[in-house]
Amino acid sequence: MQTHANIEIVIGDDSSDDRTERLIASRYRDDPRIDYRRNLPALGQARNVASLFARASGDKILLIHDDDYLLVHCIERLLAQWERYPDLDVAFGDQYETDHHGRINHAASRRMNAAYRRTASAAGLQTPPGRAGIVQMFPNNGWLANAALVKQIGYDDHYGTCCDYVFGTRLCLAARRVCYVNEHVSCYRITDVSVSQATRCSVNASSISAWHFLKGLSLPAELEPARKLALRRLVPIVVSLLARNHEARAGLQLALGNLYAYRFGFSARFYYHLLMIWKAARLSRGESVALLGMPDEQPVDTSRTRMP
Incomplete structure (x- = not known):
């Protein structure tokens, strides 16, 4: 449903059942844009993403995780930044935070983008570019980057659920120019079954x-x-x-x-x-201790490029 329709959709299916495979076969079998592959055995997050990068044939790449989604104008808005800055390597925008059913939490979205310095005053080219990755201004989705650079950086499976953050940091460090667009282009979904929730404590x-x-x-x-x-x-x-x-x-x-x-x-x-x-x-030491009256502090989700 993207307003920019000239896209290739490369899917790496790591799931344990065939529901996605059946959906693609029944609904999108005749769509030439879709390049679907089921991984048997499963590759794991980092190796699956690396395989997607290798299979992609376009001159720019955007990664989207299975529980998140793009707003319909996402690719068009990000791609337009290359007209403003012809030597651009990376562009990204704001995210909405949604619940399991995709309902947008506007207050949480404002807090999230502000925490990661995605504000109107920061819009435009980032100087130096690497800072956007290190302080995690660069998001886990809602980014577009030159394919050659993406493939050069790749996904590293040595960092487990942190592989998104590692990729984003290395990408921004290697980029000549990184542009932040102060506009919502994607949605980050908070679910009870995500990898980050399962490992957070x-x-x-x-x-x-x-x-x-x-x-x-x-x-x-x-x-x-x-x-x-x-x-x-x-x-x-x-x-x-x-x-x-x-x-x-x-x-x-x-x-x-x-x-x-x-x-x-x-x-x-x-x-x-x-x-x-x-x-x-x-x-x-085997001693019984009760700690009462203190708030339960939960680690912040830093996988898929989220840090506290």
Whole structure:
């Protein structure tokens, strides 16, 4: 239903049943735009996406995950940026946040875009381009990029559910020009069955992988402030995850080694995390501990390019 109709739709079906396969066969069998393939055995998120990139024949690529969707003008609006900036590599826009049924939550959408610095004052070319990826201004969907660059970067399966964020960061670091369009072009759906929800409280959560990736990333001096900004948001989430999974010592070392992330101790969150770490240490020794009256802190979904 895109207003720009000259598109190729490359599908990599990793599902455990044949419902998608039957849908494509019954409804879209005669649509020449569709290149469908079912993966047997399943490839997993990163390898499946990498296979899609390899199969794509267009000169630009847009990735959309199975539970999210594009607004009908998405490709047209993003593609128009290449007319404004002929040497552009990447363009992206705002996202709506929706529930399981696709109903838009406008308040949550405003908070999400503002948190990731997608605001009217930031519209246009991003300088330096890599910053858009590091601070996660670059979204998991609603982006369009030159195919040659996308294929050069590829998807790395070493980072689990964090592979979207890793890809977006590396893409923006390699791009000559990155443009942000202050207009909603896609929808990010929050569901109970997404990979991020299933792993969000475990040591496999994407926040931990994102932290390791950021810490080890080689960056020019001009991008160090962007790394610090990203870690400022990420470190408290990782500390919380470590405490929840009885890694008390690692959580304490991370918190004390990054006090700037807690406003150097002037943050109630810091003391709540210290209580969580104390509880985890006691539990690791087999002692019974009750922690009452404190809010339940949930890690923020950082997979598919979302960071706290």
